[in-house]
Amino acid sequence: MGYISLINGVIKRRFSLSVIKSEMVRIINVAEKNDAAKSIAEIMSGGRYRKREGFSRFNKIYEFEYNILNNNCTMTMTSVSGHLLNLEFIGQYKKWYSCNPVALFDAQVQKYCPENYVDIKRTLEREVRGCSYLIIWTDCDREGENIGFEVIEVCKAVKHNIPVYRAKFSEITPEAIARACRNLSQADKNTSDAVDVRMELDLRIGAAFTRFQTLRLQKLFPSVLGEQLISYGSCQFPTLGFVVERYKQVQAFIPEPFWKLKVQHKVEDKAVEFMWKRNRLFDYLSALALYENCIENPSASVIDVQSKTKSKWRPQALDTVEMEKLASRKLHISAKETMQIAEKLYTKGFISYPRTETNIFPSEMNLVGLVQQQTQSPVWGDFANRVLEHGPQPRNGKKTDKAHPPIHPTKYTGNLTGNEEKLYEFIVRHFLACVSQDAQGFETTVHIDVAEEKFHVSGLMIIARNYLDVYPYEKWNAKEIPVYQQGDTFTPCLIELDGGETSAPPLLSEADLIALMDKHGIGTDATHAEHIETIKSRMYVGLRPDGRFVPGQLGMGLVEGYDNMGYEMSKPNLRAELEADLKLICEGKKNKDAVLTAHVQKYKEVFIEACKQALKIDQAVAQYIGEDPVSLSENTDAAAGFGGLESMPMTVMKCPQCGSDMQLKSKKNNKGYYIGCIGYPTCRKAVWFPDSVVEARVSDNTCPQCGPDVHRIEFKFKRGSVPPTIPLEYIGCVGGCDKDLEEALGIDNLARRPSLNGSSEHDSGFVSGGNRMSQIGGSTRSYSTNVAPIFSESQMRGYSSQSLARGNNSQNLLRGNNSQNISRGKSHENRKVVSNFQGNINRTPQSSVLGTSLSPSQSSYNTNMHGSPSVRPGISRTPLSSVGNTRNNLPVSGNNGSNETVCNCGNAAVLLTVKKEGPNKGRQFYKCSNSGCNFFLWADEAPAGSGGSGSQSQTYSSNPRGFQSKQNQGSAEGIPNCNCKQEARRKKGQTRVDNSMGVLNQEIRVVVSSSGQMKKVAEEITTKEVEVVIEKEVLKRVALNEGLQETEESLKQRKEESAVCVERKRFIWTIDFSIFIWTIDFTERFIWTRDFTGKIHLDNRFYYKDSSGQEILLERFIWTIDFSVKIHLDNRFYWKDSSGQ
Structure with a gap:
């Protein structure tokens, strides 16, 4: 039982301990x-x-x-x-x-x-x-x-x-x-903030200047600097500047001869040399005259004897800078290695924290205990005991960081080796010397007169060495001289005129360099060694065998190049100001954001100026490395200007989604341009320019309307790719103020920022002007699909889905009803649809609908549209239909019996005159008085009978396809009539399609970001069955507008898609079509051309109607890559596809 109770007691005790x-x-x-x-x-x-x-x-x-x-x-x-x-x-x-x-x-x-x-x-x-x-x-x-x-x-x-x-x-x-x-x-948040500011500034300044120097100089001197990183740092560069400045002083030094008198006296085998009070003269004749005078009167008399005690001060308490300097001078250990060793000794508990600016021991610090630790040493233990006898009395300096005491040993160890042992011993000896007593001596100075020239000599007798007994790093030697009394006379054993010359200052040692860095506030006590090591590793400086620095060729060139600009970037001023501000942040006297903003702006201004004067760096570097730079004419990227970096992407504006820079960049293989967000892949906002842009460059000028953050772009277009309102070489803004340019490029307003729900002002699935927004990873990417907008978003908002689908003439937009009442039904506020329709649905009589865009400055031209396209004086805008059918579609008189020219919108046309310089200047043309109508007709092309009488008004159709807007009711087969009242004829071999299959024979261009949206749009266009097949990879490649090359996989996929088309006997949409409306000046008239790109699968056959109404049929031909058709409508029809047919 006793054992059981004992065990239970132990268990309970252990359980209670475990609970606690x-x-x-x-x-x-x-x-x-x-x-x-x-x-x-x-x-x-x-x-x-x-x-x-x-x-x-x-x-x-x-x-x-x-x-x-x-x-x-x-x-x-x-x-x-x-x-x-x-x-x-x-x-x-x-x-x-x-x-x-x-x-x-x-x-x-x-x-x-x-x-x-x-x-x-x-x-x-x-x-x-x-x-x-x-x-x-x-x-x-x-x-x-x-x-x-x-x-x-x-x-x-x-x-x-x-x-x-x-x-x-x-x-x-x-x-x-x-x-x-x-x-x-x-x-302490303030202290941490100061480091954040320093780190961000070092990153921005260092990265900007390093990339600028490296990229530029590598191109200019590929054989010498082609693989070298040419770094810049706001601390390392002033450090390099100190080395270069001293080297230049040495190189520029010109020795100057001087002369001085010497007098020697020998007493009982002890020779004493008296120093001349004048020290030296730089005029030889003057020195010679004084010398001859002394030779003529050689007697010397003692005029004064002074004796006094003299002390040699013990060292002050040790801070980081002093430790680095003394370790370099006395121990020959580099500053970098010194700090590494000191860090190890600190973490092992042998010394105090080695990064300190303090050289004052606090009065409350227990120095006796620290000295007591060192009495164990067989080397300096006796001296430590002597210190304890008198009590430690430290010699303090005047600096304190109020954070750490001076560097001192914390405990004794005798197990160190190598440089660790040397540095630890130095720290211990320095500490013991600091808390001991000064060395004491007795000095006697004797002054003599020889021919009225004064000379003197001093002798020293050491009375007590004190700290010198433990501190071998300093010397104080006694000097014995004979005993002289005032009034004594003697004859010198030697009087001579000695010549010499001045010498240049020595090159900087590491200790000298650290002292200069500390004096001018470059870096901190903890970073001096790091900056010195950086300029050594970059080969900006080298070390001679005696441990003194000499600048390298590249280092000399860089410093001299920047100095020649007038910005003394190698001088410590800029960095010293920053270090001072960082201290104020630590003290809570300055805001970190204000300091950061001020210094970023200051260095940015210097950087911009440095780029403008980059040739001075080129010349300086070339001079010192002995290499001629690559010819600027052969290397345009290295040309003067913005640092020779013009070929790099330039910032156009801020991204409306993430706030980062959007830059102008080249597409793959340099085939075209686009504007992309620099935040990629986090932000995928991008806008792709059409192939009509031959060249694009970001201008140095910003847009006065959009603000200083938006730069204008210098465009160069293909001839005939833009309407006459925009010249081939054009400087414009894509920030939202230049609507003509935006529509010419087929882009949306880039400056539009996303709404609170993360989308743009309109649903990102539908954008106007051929600008596609695709959601990838939560961000938006937009790219041009080479399509000019057919009608504007504001006009589309009023169209109901029903009016897009039904055949009611009062509402149906597809059927081209002349009625202007087309804005009924539910509004599409959250969607932008851009479509172009042509052809027949199930051969049901209908006309082509919706005018084609005439120019980038007009978003809609159909007479049934709302809104007014802008018309500039002297500018002719010719609809495709008006060019192809002007001979057949002629205006005649109106109801009033006059020769008034009217169009099918019912409004009278006005007669205008071309004022723009060119072949059509002075030529008259008709334009509908309704600004929303795109009616156009040259006055000299109207027939003679256009002004005939009659109460019934004939109208000129502004329908872009050239067909009458209503069916010829007398046609048995329901074939539509042309405006000339002649039946429209089909081209031989036209495909007949079974009505029951519901084949959709239309040309549609719908901008979507998903297959689901495309199906939805297609359902709204027609009630007939339409299958939508979107292969994501195909869509992606075509959308990027890159040249495609056939692969086995794509060829197989193509054949499969063709088989589907044949089997189902139905039109299969594989991608959305892309259309551009271009103009070409053919001297006599403006010729509208049209660029058609896309892929179509249609029962193994392909056909479409061009703007003149002619049909093109290619038997058993499947388009698989982008093709282009240009239609020049000068009363004739020409085209070539990419296969050469």
Whole structure:
């Protein structure tokens, strides 16, 4: 029973402990590096931590119990490896050739987690889920504070309400860690903001100038710089500037001869040399005269003897800059290696935090304990004991960052080797020397007179070496001289005139360079070594065997090139201003956004000016690398102007969807142009220009109407591709103010921004003017399908779906009813349909409907349409129908019996005269007084009988196909009549189609973004059965308007589609057709041409009606690729397809 009760007691005790343990608060702690996390965990746990693995094999997890925040807590200690998140440009901005570098000053940036840090991020996300608090243990400086906020961002994304604390410490010692736990505070957002500003500026400035320099100079000097990255940084360039400036001083130095007098006196084998009070003279005759005077009167008399104590000061407390300088000079360790070693010593707990601007020990700091640690050393232990006898008395400087104390040892170790041992020993000796006493001595100075010329000599006797006993890096040598008394006289053993010349200043050593960087505010104590290493790795500078810097050829050329522009970019002014502003952000005296905006704008202006004067860089670099640049005439991309980067995509305007830049780019194989969003693939907004655009270039000028963010575009069109209202070389705006240009290009208003629901002002499935919007990944992409708009969106809004389908003459739009009442029924407010119809449905008598677009400036020309197309004075706009049938369709008198010319809209025509320069200038033509009607007729082409009498008014049809708008009721077969009252004739071999099959023989152009929408539109067009087959891949390739090449797969697919057509005896739509209306000036008249592109499968036969009413039939021929038909209607008919038929 005793055993049972004992076991039960143990079980109960263990159970109660497990309950307590399960209820303990869990806290996640994050250090900046794994070594720091391990050291802190070891101190807090007393060495009793439990280690487990995270997702990253380099960042372990240490668990232990600790009393903090007045609770017994389970501590989870892990780490990152420096910055967890980096900054990058979004989308295409990351690609070098995606944009002109100037766009990088305004491009969107985002923070992201690099791939090699994703596992660290996953560890944080997993661990924070089970924790109640987050404590940041990153280094207590600017970078550490920013890294802490990156950790906070990741953790709060998982657990948004987790409380966050900041542990502040300067060394990893038990005392410092305990003090940090007792005084947990909040993270400093201002300090983190300063780092964000610095990182973004460095990214924008560095990326813009680096791309500019690299892309330009690689093209100009391909044999020398063709593969070299020519980087720029707002810190590295002033650093390079210091090296170049000193090198130029040395090169420009001209030695100057000088002369000085020397007097020597020898007493009992001790020779003493007296120094001339004048030091030296640069005039030889003057020095010679004084010398001869002394030779003539060689007696010397002692005129004064001064004796005084003298001290040699011990070193000040050690900060980062001083450590880097002294390690370079005394230990011959580079600044970069020095900081790497110091970081290791810090994380191991041997020294305090190595990045500090402070050289003042706080009065409350326990220096005795630190000195006591060093008494263990067999090398400097005795000196440490001597310090303890008098008490440590540090020599402080005048700087403090109020964050960290000076660098000092935190504990003794004798197990280091190599440079780690050398640097640790230096830090210990420097600390002991700093807290000890100055060296003491006694100095005697003797002044003599020789022929009224004054000379002097000094002797030194060292009384107490003090700190010099532990600090071998400085020397203080005694100098013994004879004893002289005032009034003594003697004859010198030597009086001579010694000559010499001045010497150039020495080239910069690494210590000198760090001192200059610190003096002028370039970088911080933590980044000096990094910037120096950068200019070395880029080969901008080199090191001589004596450790002094010389600039490289490329470095010299770059600095001199920028200096020649007048912008002293190699000088420290710009960067020093930024560093000063960053300090003010840390202090909360300046807003980060204001600082960022100001400095981005400042560097952007410098960049733009540098691009304009880029030839100066070319000349300077060519001079120093000894290579002639590629001829600018042979390499137009390297020409002067905007940095020689004109061939790169230029920003046109801001994307209406995402706010990024939209740029003018070349299509694949440089076959055409388009405007695309730089945010691709996140945003897929794009607008494709038609093939009629031969050249396009973004102008430097912005649009005065659309604003400074919208640049105008310089277009060059194919001859005959645009109406006479637009010249072949045209500068226009696509921002929404130039409607003529937009319609000529077949694009929608790019400046239209999406509505609140994410769509554009109108349903993205239907856009006017051949502009297609396709939803891909939640974003919109638009591209031209080479079709000019047939009628405008505002006109389409009034058409009901019923009026589009039914045969009622009072409503049916398809049947071309002359009545103007076509706006009944439900309005299509959320859809834009652009269609062009022709032909017959089931051979039911009807006319062609809807006029074809005459020019890009007019969106509708049918007389039944609402709205008024603009007509400019002196401009003739000729409908296709008017050109093809002017001989047969003639205006006659109206009801009043006069010779009034009327058209079938019932309005009188007005007589106008062409005023534009050209072959038709002065020629008269008729135009309908109704601005919504597209009636046109040359006055000299009207027949003589046009003014005949009669009460019945004949009208000139503005129907684009040239057919009368109503059926000839006397025709037995229901064949329509032409306006000349003659029966329309079919071309021989015309296909007869069974009415019962409901074959749709129409030409339709419908812009859609999905097959479902196309079916819906087709159902509205006709009540007859229409099958819609859209092969996505075919649609995609054709929509991109690229040349297609047959593959086995596409050929097989084509045959299958043809078989379907034959089997079902029904018209199968495979893609939407694309139509362009072009004009060509044939000297005598404007000849309207039409470009027809598309694919058709129709019972193994293809036919369509051209604008003159003629039919083309190709027996057993299947169109499988884009083809073009140009119809020149100068009373004759010509065309060629792409196969040459």
